[in-house]
Amino acid sequence: MRRPALLSAALLPLMLAACMAQPAPDIATPTPDLPDAFAFRPETAAKTGLSALMPMDDPAYRALSQAALADAPSLAEAAARIEAARAGARRAGAERLPNITADGSVRQNRINPAQFGPAGQQGLIPSEQTFYGANITASWDPDIFGQLKAQERAAIARIDAASAQAHGVRLALLSEIAASVIDWRVLDARAAEINTDVAAAEQLAALAKVREDAGIAPGFDRVRAEATASSSKVRLAALDSERARLIGRLVTLTGQDGASVRAALAGSGTPLAMADAPAALPSDLLANRPDIAAAAANLAASDADLAAAARARFPRITLSGVIGLLAFDPDDFFDSDSLVGTLTAAVAGPLLDFGRVGAGIDAAAADKRAAFAAYRAAVFQALGDAEAAYGVVAAADREAQLAVDEHGKLTRAASLAEARYRAGLASFLEVLEARRAADASGERAAAAMGRASRARVVLWQALGGEVMASAAPLDQG
Structure with a gap:
């Protein structure tokens, strides 16, 4: 019995030396420094919530988003x-608990009794x-040293x-979905403007026809007015292809059929909203952005993987035990003499792994x-997205305001030109231009x-973003 004890005593220092070799590197992971405010933040702090930026009042958006x-x-x-x-985390947690298995067997052996000498030849064997x-x-x-616990922590972080x-x-x-619904409403607004253009061009053509019949204007004026009306009708027809693309896009997004999508969009929508952009801080992104939260969780998982490595x-250290029944005759299977058992405590650790553990640590450190x-x-990425989004909102608002003002002025100019034409103070070409x-300008x-x-x-x-109150939670577990 002394030799195994001496062997264990000799191996123990070597195993301890292996334990002390190549500790895990210390990798700093400081929170990135963020500015105090966004460069394109609103000048006045708007008290509107983030939900005001979405077309929440549009019935098409509500129906399609809930379906999606x-x-x-x-x-x-x-x-x-x-x-x-979750399954991976359950598996990692189960690895820390005992593993119990059961088995049954029937085994038949055939031997040559002669190999046992006289006893076998006499039929004793x-x-x-x-x-x-x-x-x-x-x-x-x-799990005295916590490797399994670190693996479970990594699985939970995932x-x-x-x-x-x-x-x-x-x-x-x-x-x-919100962008597609907005695009659909823009098409409706463009169609309304084009229909107004068609009506105005047809009215102008009728006026030119009256003047042509009276002999005070050439027929060319009527033809040009009718051509203008036809051009507007061509633009109106072109909107159908854009509508078809939007329906196809929403079918892909929502998993609904085209008829259902079209029915949801067919209802009248609310006017395009121009809610003030709410003021936010760059530090808010660390808590609100899901991509940052996912990256932080992956970082925590890599830290746990490094600890496990x-x-x-x-x-x-492994503790194991076996208790069972062993008999040579089925009738003796449940006798007390058939009861057998084994209890084992084993220790296994790296001795000469030729760098395997060290390579695993280096790989885990690189992953971290x-x-x-x-x-x-x-x-x-989140900081850049928010900066750009604030700037685009401000620029788009200025563009929209100027475009609406331009449309108002040009519409008034067209009305004045038509009045001057009726009074004989302007040429038809001026009215047409x-x-x-x-x-x-109306479409713009x-x-x-x-x-x-x-x-x-x-x-x-x-x-x-923020989750709608009416949305069913994605995570049901």
């Missing part, structure tokens, strides 16, 4: 990833033996990452550095209002 939150394929995929992460066995085996790693990524998918989905240097770089990239300018104003509304949706997403 229930059936969208992208959200179903994100929910499945959360379930996969049977040539065939049948073994009947049943065992319950239990094993447990008490649940947070998957949940944050799913929330980001939700926000992107709602933003795309470093703890692989330590020995693992990469995760920290990804976290910093997410932070500055004034009408064309007014017609084009509608498009500019749409860009301003779309910019608000981008700002909503850049600031982290």
